[in-house]
Amino acid sequence: MKSTSNNTSRRRALLGSATLVASIAAWSGSAAAQGVEAAATDASTVEELIVTAERRATNLQDTPIAISAFSAQALADRKIDSIRDLAGQVPNLSVSRVTISHTTQTYSLRGVGESDPIQEPVLAVYVDDVYIPRQIGSMIEFNDLERIEVLRGPQGTLYGRNSSAGALRVITRDPGRELRLKGEVGLGNYGAVDVRALVEGPISDTLSGSLSYIHHSRDGVTDNPTLGHDVNRIDLDAYRGKLRWTPNDDLDVLLTLNALRDRSDSRSYIPVRQPGGGFDKGLSFSEVEPKQDLDQISGSLRIAYDLSDALQLKSITAYGGFNLNPVNYDNDGEAALIQKNLIHYNDQYYTQELQLNGDYGQIKFTTGLFYLHERFYVERDGYSRRNAQNTNPVTTPGNYNFLRAHNVTNTDAYAVFGEATWSATDRLKITAGLRWTNEEKTFTFDNAVLNLAGQVVAPSIKGQSDKIWSAITPKLSVQYAWTPDILQYVTYSKGFKSGGFDNRATRLDLATLPFAPEDVITYETGLKSELLDHRLRANLAVFYNDYQNLQVAFYDPAYIGSRRGNAGQAHSYGVELETEARITDALSAQFSAGYLFAVYDEYRGAGGAGVNADGNRLTNSPRWSLSGGATWDVPVQIPGALRVGVNAQYQTKTYSNAIPSPGGQHEIPAQGFLNAVATWTSPDPHWSVVLSARNLLDSGKLVSSTYTPSTGVYYQNFPDPRTVLVTLRYAL
Numbered sequence: 001m002k003s004t005s006n007n008t009s010r011r012r013a014l015l016g017s018a019t020l021v022a023s024i025a026a027w028s029g030s031a032a033a034q035g036v037e038a039a040a041t042d043a044s045t046v047e048e049l050i051v052t053a054e055r056r057a058t059n060l061q062d063t064p065i066a067i068s069a070f071s072a073q074a075l076a077d078r079k080i081d082s083i084r085d086l087a088g089q090v091p092n093l094s095v096s097r098v099t100i101s102h103t104t105q106t107y108s109l110r111g112v113g114e115s116d117p118i119q120e121p122v123l124a125v126y127v128d129d130v131y132i133p134r135q136i137g138s139m140i141e142f143n144d145l146e147r148i149e150v151l152r153g154p155q156g157t158l159y160g161r162n163s164s165a166g167a168l169r170v171i172t173r174d175p176g177r178e179l180r181l182k183g184e185v186g187l188g189n190y191g192a193v194d195v196r197a198l199v200e201g202p203i204s205d206t207l208s209g210s211l212s213y214i215h216h217s218r219d220g221v222t223d224n225p226t227l228g229h230d231v232n233r234i235d236l237d238a239y240r241g242k243l244r245w246t247p248n249d250d251l252d253v254l255l256t257l258n259a260l261r262d263r264s265d266s267r268s269y270i271p272v273r274q275p276g277g278g279f280d281k282g283l284s285f286s287e288v289e290p291k292q293d294l295d296q297i298s299g300s301l302r303i304a305y306d307l308s309d310a311l312q313l314k315s316i317t318a319y320g321g322f323n324l325n326p327v328n329y330d331n332d333g334e335a336a337l338i339q340k341n342l343i344h345y346n347d348q349y350y351t352q353e354l355q356l357n358g359d360y361g362q363i364k365f366t367t368g369l370f371y372l373h374e375r376f377y378v379e380r381d382g383y384s385r386r387n388a389q390n391t392n393p394v395t396t397p398g399n400y401n402f403l404r405a406h407n408v409t410n411t412d413a414y415a416v417f418g419e420a421t422w423s424a425t426d427r428l429k430i431t432a433g434l435r436w437t438n439e440e441k442t443f444t445f446d447n448a449v450l451n452l453a454g455q456v457v458a459p460s461i462k463g464q465s466d467k468i469w470s471a472i473t474p475k476l477s478v479q480y481a482w483t484p485d486i487l488q489y490v491t492y493s494k495g496f497k498s499g500g501f502d503n504r505a506t507r508l509d510l511a512t513l514p515f516a517p518e519d520v521i522t523y524e525t526g527l528k529s530e531l532l533d534h535r536l537r538a539n540l541a542v543f544y545n546d547y548q549n550l551q552v553a554f555y556d557p558a559y560i561g562s563r564r565g566n567a568g569q570a571h572s573y574g575v576e577l578e579t580e581a582r583i584t585d586a587l588s589a590q591f592s593a594g595y596l597f598a599v600y601d602e603y604r605g606a607g608g609a610g611v612n613a614d615g616n617r618l619t620n621s622p623r624w625s626l627s628g629g630a631t632w633d634v635p636v637q638i639p640g641a642l643r644v645g646v647n648a649q650y651q652t653k654t655y656s657n658a659i660p661s662p663g664g665q666h667e668i669p670a671q672g673f674l675n676a677v678a679t680w681t682s683p684d685p686h687w688s689v690v691l692s693a694r695n696l697l698d699s700g701k702l703v704s705s706t707y708t709p710s711t712g713v714y715y716q717n718f719p720d721p722r723t724v725l726v727t728l729r730y731a732l
Contacts, residue, residue, distance in 0.1 A: 044582045045534035047071060051149050052171070054419075055158050055357060055366045061528045064431065064479040064489035066152040066541040066576060068093075068592075072145055072173075077631045077645045079677045079692040080148075081194075082141045083125075083168070088627050088649025088673060090150050091576035091594030093123075094620045097703050098717040100329060101292050102234050102264035105139035109152060109165040110545060111572035111598025111621035112520070116553045118345070118378070119564075122497055122518070124155065124163035127170045128256060130300045130318040131161045133349050133374050133411075137260070137296050137322045141238055143212045144182065144198045146171045152576070153522050153543065154495025157419040157433025157475045160316075160353045160370040164495035164520045164547075174254060175200050175208040175244045179732070186690075186727035191219035194725060206247045214238040221720055222268055226285045226335040231268040237261045250306040255299070258320075262294040269706075269715035271333035281700060281718045286330035288340050296322035314355040321348035331384075333715040337394055339384045342454070346377040365420035372413040378503050380405040381454055388712030394452060402452065403460060407445035407503050407511075414438045419475065426481075433475035433493075442466040443501035445511050461505075465512040471496040471519070485530045495520040497551065502564035504553075516549040516566050537580045544573040550600075552658070567658070568602035570618060586633040590647075594625040600658060607659035616658055622651040622670075645677045656705050665707035665714065673699055673719070690727040698722040 049060040049069045060069050068090045070080065080086060083105055087095040094108035100117055107113055107123040114122050117135040125132040125140075132138045149169040156162040179201035186194035193215065200210035215237050220230030238260045245253040268284040275285065298320025305313050324345040331339035355368040384401045385392070392399040419433030447460035473496050479489040497518040505511035526541040550567040574596040581589050598618040600606075606613035629647030636642055650672035657666035674696040681688040704717040 044585045046530070046537045046580050046582050046588070047073065049147075051147070053149055053151055053158075053169070055355065056359070056364070061485070061487060061530060061537070061539075063528075064429075064477055064487070064491065064526070066524065066526055066539075066543070068150040068152075068578060070148040072147060075142065075145055075148065076679075077643070077677065078629065078647050079675070079690070079694075080142070083139050083170070086148070086150075088625065088651065089592075089647075091578060091592050091625060091627075092152070092574055092596050093150060094622070094625075094654075096620075097719050098267065099139070100267045101136075101262070101294070101327065102236060103139045103260065103262045103294060103296075104136045106135055107165075107168070108620040110543065110574065111596055111618045112165050112545070112547065112550065112570070113620055114551075115619065116564075118376075118503070119551075119553070120497065120500070122163060122165040124159065124161050124167045125170070126159070126167060127258075128172055128300065129160075129169075129302065129316050129353075130298065130320075131351055131372070133161075133372065134322075134347055134376070136324060136345060136347070137294065140170055141214050141216060141236065142170070143196050143214050143238075143240070144173045144200075144210070146173045152541070153491070153524055154473070154475075154493045154520060156415075156435040156437070156473045156493075156495060157417050158366055158368075159417070160351065160368070160415070161372060161413065162415065162435065162437050162471075162473065162496045162498075164497040164518055172240070172242075173200075173210070175210040175242050177202050177208055180210075181732040182730070184690075184727050184729040186725045188218075188723055188725035190221055190723065191217070192723065192725055193217045194727065203243075206245055208244050208246075210240075210242045212240045218723075220265065222270070222282055222284050224268060224284050224286060226287050227289060231265050231284055231286075231290055233265045235263040252302075252304040254302040256302075258296075258298045260294070260296040260322075262292065262296070264292060265290040266292045266327050266329040267717070269330070269333035269717060272714045272716060273334060275335075281702075281716070284333050285335040286333050287335050287337070288328050288330035290329060292324070292327045294322060294324045294327070296320070310359050312355075312357045314357065316351070316353040316355075318351045319349070321346070331715075332713045336390070337383060337385070337400075339711060339713055340382075342381040344377075344379040347374065349374040362423045363420060365418065367418035368416075370413070370415040370417065372411065374409075374411040376409045376411075376503075378405060378407050378409075380504075381450060383450075383452075385711050388709065390712070401506075402450040403506050404448040404450055404456065405445070405504060405506065406447055407443065409501065409503055410442045410444075411498075412440045413498070428481075429479045431475070431477040431479070435473045436470070437473070437496055437498075438468065438470045439498040440466065440468045441498070441500055441514075443503070443511070445503075445505075447506060447511075461508045461511055463508065463512060465501060465514065467499065467501075467514045469499050469517050471517065485534070487528045488526065489528075490525045491522070493522050493524075495522065499551075500564070505563060510563055515551060515564050518551045518566070519548045521546045535582045537578075539578045541576040542574075543576075544571070546571050550603075552603075552606075567600055567606070567613070568604065570598070570600045570603070572596060572598035572618065572621070574598075586635065587630065589628070589630040591628040592626070596621055596623060596625070603658060611659060613658035616660070617655055619656055619658060620654055622654045625649075625651040640680055640682045643679045643681075646674065647676075648672060648674045657707075661707055661709075666705055668703065668705060669701050671699055671701040671703075673697075686730055686732055688729045688731075690729060691724070692727070693722065693724045695719060695722050 151167045155167040182198040195215040198212040218234040220233040222232045241257045243255045300318040303315045417435040421431040444464045446462045448456045449458040473494040475493040477491040499517040524543040547570040552567045578592045598621040603613035631645040634642040652670045654668045678691045702716045707714045
């Protein structure tokens, strides 16, 4: 258990940090005032960013939240085309560079994440304000984005689904009244083909629409001698259509339809044990064909109506889901039956959110109701060796488990939330929020025993269990404007992630045993500033998180498999800095840094009976994460215009398991990545050519590692090698 004195000392440290931030603010206010007097009136400034993190349009610098925002221009300058391209770009946000499939993405924020992709995320992902309930299908490719917002810290008093770590918001452009056309075709190494197209414009006096399309394909970057072809291939098509009806100034109706077809490979792992005793990080020997067929569709209807000049009612209705059948993957990478899974996932969800937003001068508020129904279906045929002996025959009873998990999780979640801000003075604002959440889950299972051919030979476990969880989560924030360009905020908030059932369970006692909700209390202070006549933006955040019942998946030797449970207690604290500078009219630069200390305070049995992780670092939580880059309009005497940009990311070592192994199998080394983009715009500004390169230095250090002594599974994953893409773009 954590001692009271340790908690007190940590909170004193946070208070000391808050005092330091306030001192910096006071000093910076004076310095900024002097800088304004000396600055030239025609100096270039950093880009003004308008965000909707608080469910209304506000300037980034006036929003008292630790938030990273990327405008459409910033995304283009860095060639960020997907959520995965955000890896390393946001302080203390870990976006896995390698996951089990191209459209599945896992996240970790401020030390807390969800490594199991079928579980509900701790970082809530929203696309055009529609919640994505699973990490499967959450890796979104971008086309015609308006911006991306990453909100750090619990988000419950303003958003539909509660989240204990934060929210990632993808906002695409709504159809306008002007005709717009955009098309681009990119070709690259490894047979890469990237096509993106958009048409947008008016249909009638009150109706406008848009259609967009993405095709992304690439050959494999890993060879598989066992199968006789390359693996880790990409093959994706995505479609989006929008219709917007604005019959008058008070009513705005938007219908959005999305469809996705993903035939990319499931991930092929690199085994540490390879034929001949050598090791090649470009080889996988899996005997399982990495087939993945994902079809995903969703639709949403957003209705916004201005009841008066001060009051707006908004409704967001959404229905969607995916069918992933099959998804086959080998969990060891070796040319032998050690651990493989043949799976069918099906997910269907419905959400309804109602918001009432008010702006009465000194008081602004958002209140809302939220409902989610989700049905998550699983049929997983798992074949797993029960020991680490390579010579044990597959057909010998007791050497292997051949089991089918067949289950459905139904979730009904209800919430009432609200947040109000009172402008006590021109400088001082106080915000209070509250959320009530009620979630009911029903878990129905009917598992079976299989033979080697995948035929059912006997029943296993069958039953049903249900549980209701409720929580009240508050938020209190105070913000003070030291000067018109320097804002400080201090926030207390609580986050909640619902409990659930382990749909991987193959024992009756574990299938009916719910794991508890995850709770976090967050203390945070931050400073937002623009200095040197708005040529420099510098935002700083200091935070402390106290987690109870942290949800984890861990390997239980007594169970011979991974199971779901709670780790007890954990805490993290850190500092985040984001800066942007307009150095000259032609040159801008960005830099961000994150420091993170994240450990388990109490995690009993993390590696089996008597093997605890108390005091160990949380997984996927680098102590330092750094990012920096520059964009330069090159003054060369050629027709048209040339813009070049570079961006580099670096992070210190991490661990992929709560129990680091003596041989270092779970240690992920410190590593860095460099990306570059060059854009030539022709004298006719409608045409441009983009040359982009990712992992320019061809970094090949491992990014994840799995080692299970009880079964002998030991594989690694490495980042994609250097990739280059040349894109021809037309925009009207």
